[in-house]
Amino acid sequence: MSAITVRLSSGRAYCSGVLISPDLEATPASRTEYVLTCAHFLRERSGPIRVGGAHFHARVLGAVRIPRTDLAVLRLDRPSPPKQLLRLSTHPAPWLAPTVTEGFGKSWHRLQHRTGRVLGRTPFALGRNLRTLVTSAAVLFNNPRAVKGDSGGPVLVDREIVAVQSMITDPFGWNTGLATVAQVAPHRRAIRAAVEALDAAY
Structure with missing residues (x-):
């Protein structure tokens, strides 16, 4: 399993996402509470969204959809273990x-x-x-x-x-x-x- 790619799930529906640094830069051995994913998965999701990654599980606290495109940023309820985060x-x-x-x-x-x-x-x-x-x-x-x-x-x-x-x-x-x-x-x-x-x- 990739160190930075995660699975988002709500009920039986799921999609993928990626852990990112708050400054959007590459950061070695860093913890983060942020995930970049597709905005369309958030549509009509009323229940909790769970996140699973390599040796890591969390829940989504909040989300912001980026206007006019299929991107969204999520905030998790706990930071990830240290990861080699990649630059946007x-x-x-x-x-x-x-x-x-x-x-x-x-x-x-x-x-x-x-x-x-x-x-x-x-x-x-x-x-x-x-x-x-x-x-x-x-x-x-x-x-x-x-x-x-x-x-x-x-x-x-x-x-x-x-x-x-x-x-x-x-x-x-x-x-x-x-x-x-x-x-x-x-x-x-x-x-x-x-x-x-x-x-x-x-």
């Missing part, structure tokens, strides 16, 4: 860059690593239900393919978090291997503001 990238996902997406899709307990490549970037993407909006999106091709449950998991390029998994392209139930991800660089200031708001609230 300040640059868009490079065209044709190789990627690794981490998530718990298809497996409650076993973390999956899905290699891929950036095919392009787009100003926005909209989900089939017209409720999930991703501004400053990127499109990846993954093999193995991203699946439900991977949502919220980190997309890594050169040991930096460039995005989180958001949506898959599966017309008529056929998974094409194309995935839409929510880039972090264009929303870095809003993510930092969300951390500060959660710090002040709790």
Whole structure:
């Protein structure tokens, strides 16, 4: 199991997320109470959200959704054990860059690593239900393919978090291997503001 990728669960529903430093920088052997994940998982969740990671369990105290994109920052009720936290990238996902997406899709307990490549970037993407909006999106091709449950998991390029998994392209139930991800660089200031708001609230 990755040291920083976690599983979020509420009832039988679950997604993925990633532990981040309050200053969004890479920090060795650091504890944190913050998780970056997909905002769409929080929709219609009224019960407690539990978080599980490597030798680590917590509950979500509060959340801030980043406007106009599928990103959210969570505050946990206890800090993680010391982790090698990764930096949130300040640059868009490079065209044709190789990627690794981490998530718990298809497996409650076993973390999956899905290699891929950036095919392009787009100003926005909209989900089939017209409720999930991703501004400053990127499109990846993954093999193995991203699946439900991977949502919220980190997309890594050169040991930096460039995005989180958001949506898959599966017309008529056929998974094409194309995935839409929510880039972090264009929303870095809003993510930092969300951390500060959660710090002040709790």
